[in-house]
Amino acid sequence: MTTTPVSPPAGNGLREAHVHRSQWTDVWLAFRNHTGAVAGMVVFSIVALAVLAGPWLHDVDPQYLDIRVKNQGPSLAHPMGTDNLGRDMFAQVLAGGRISLAVGVTAMLLSLVVGTVVGVLAGYYHRLDGPLMRTTDLFLALPLLPLLLVIIMLFRDTLRTAFGPETGIFLLIVFVIGITSWMQTARIVRGDVLAIKEREFVTAAHSTGTRERRIITRHVLPNVLSPILVSATLGIANAIITESALSFLGLGFPPDFPTWGRLLFDGVNFMTITPARVIWPGLAISLTVLSVNYIGDGLRDALDPRLRGA
């Protein structure tokens, strides 16, 4: 089965474009009216931009140790102060954000693709429903941490040899998080697909001889888009937090490879000496997760025609 990226139902839109606004314009207008979602969008954009453009704004090596300036408060040279080994916190937060966001987005995409494919197939084809949903149950029943431990133990060295320590562990972590977080998406999507495939427009499409692949991509997928998008936003947040937990256990990236989760973990003991060490990475995680959740919330409302009032 293909997993064609969801595209706007262009057929109807094209024919009626000169009369009506397109569906996506409607969605955008509704989204724009959702204050929380717009605020989330702005915050997320700022975080993403800062993290991506960071090295040009603040070109300090996040790994450079200068033990003479350890545990310093904010200053012009070090806007967020330094840690107990004299590393610049601002540079570390920016570098950590790149990794955390990259992990979050990539792992989310992976779990989204897997979850949607499984959910749609299970919902649409009755004969696949049993096996696929039992597989989902199986994955849900697996104890996550021991599974992660085993996967990392088995494949770390192979990937490290093939892709180098950083890319290797990145691929491994993205894969591990993605493969263990698609189940919720699959269940929600399956439920919606089950309801939609009984609707009149699907029956109508069947009766005009539309092929099943067309029915899925044209009629079913666009209608389950809203739960998919919502679980995508939740997935980013979830992936960032799982990566933090893995780093916390020492299973994530190497210790000199900052991520927000690791910065937070390393800073805990120094909370009372240099509070900046936990405030900034903590704030970055909270803001990102919160803004992404608000975006998801706004998208869900905007994508629901009844709430949109269109």
Added chain:
Amino acid sequence: MLRKTGVITAAVATAMLSAGALAQRGSAGHLNILYWQAASTVNPYLSGGTKDIEAGSMVLDPLVHYDENGNMVPVLVEEIPTVENGGVASDLRSITYRIRKDVQWSDGTPLTAHDVVFSGEYCLHPDAGCNAASYFTDVTGFEALDDHTVKISFGVAKPFPYGPFVGSTSPIIQKAQFADCMGARAQECTEQNFGPIGTGPFKVDEFRANDVITFSANERYREADKPAFATATFKGGGDAASAARAVLETGEFDYAWNLQVEPEVLAQMAAAGKGKASTAFGTWVERLIVNQTNDDTGLGADKRSLHLDGANPHPFLSDPAVRRALSLAIDRQILVDAGYGVAGQPTCNILPAPAVYVSAANNECLTQNVDEANRILDEAGWIRGDDGVRAKDGVRISILYQTSTNSVRQGTQALVKQMWEQIGVETELRNIDAAVFFGGDPASPDTYNKFYADIQMYTNNFDGTDPESYMANWACSEIPGPENQWLGNNIQRQCVAEYDDLVAQMSQTAVLEERAALAKRMNDIIVQNHYMIPLIWRGSVIAYANTLKGVRQNPWDSGLWNVADWHR
């Protein structure tokens, strides 16, 4: 009238009793001890680490303790046997202890020489998996000459015969209780292992594995007014920093141990005024272990990090020049300042104490010398490539450097990585959860025993004051591999014929000065060849509440060795 007098007398007596109660057994109430690694047994012979041995030392006594200065003090015996007082045979092949006659087990039965004989046979049973077996090296037999005299015989002349039953690692267990737990059944006797009957100041009330032990005072303890505490809790779990906080800052606990916490964090906690942190220097040395065998990921389990009689050398760490340069490039004082403060000193020796055994020949490494390190590498033909990393014949000096998860160790890793960058050495860091790294599971690739890395870092030490068995750890026969379930102690996999000769010599040398010379020579072989790169002589840091009195921090024995004397 008579009756009234009686009442008054009783009242006076009660008042006097409570006034004198400070010196009474159980008068100080409850003692809270926090070990951030929880105890998994109370039987030191089956221990998984120091935490179990120290938990056991609340209940079980050895014949002889080391005090805080490393001197031996008699515990269950009348005096320390020596050649002079006839306790040690003149051919050094046996030692005879006279057991105190006034000692009772907590169940009321008397302690006899048969219990001592039993304890030895229990540990020496080949199927017992006894953790203290190295304390019984060369022992050929135990014999109860009478109810209160026990003779331990050795197969060779034993210049330092104070191995068995000296120190908390090898205490006396009760024959009546453990009689059915010999050999392979040792591990199955959970009731006995979790609640041994002892002669110590406390007895176990409840044991919850890997969580908490509750103790109450042993009312048959040999000193009538001790222990001062009626009950005690031995709580496990958490990490070093939270344990330090619980004693120093919040005052929830009275005593915490092994606090490897950054100095500024500890100082700030101590400023709260609830307790104090104290350091004692024993034989702990934080060191880099330099793998002498090839750990390449491409090798199979039948070759990777295996010695194979020297047929599997490391691609670049087998070059002495590289090892020396790595050591010279490190500024140990910076490592101390960043992670240890007063709890650490730079060192160039694996054997840092007692003073008589300390070699003075290795002070080169105390000063960082990057230029010299670079010169050595240039001379040895390791040339910097375009990426700044040195290489020779296609082999790049790229090091995988692993250690356990602990923020001080990760700090040290980061600092060392930067220092090595200056000499054109590339370093990849890895940290592994301490439970896995030190867990010793033969199935895990991440244990320090397997050593699937180029360099690893941890601390090692020895109990007591005699380094003979410690130095014997690095003989060729101790190299870990599948044939010994990776339990060998020669983690760096060095094999030096001269070293093995010295080990054999030391086991037959009685004179202290000669023993010291041998130990120094062995230390020099290791550190001058840089098979291990010593970094920091670490003090052990404990914290105890201001209200807790009588703590005598002891780097040579269990930290709880004198818990009977503790009071408020």
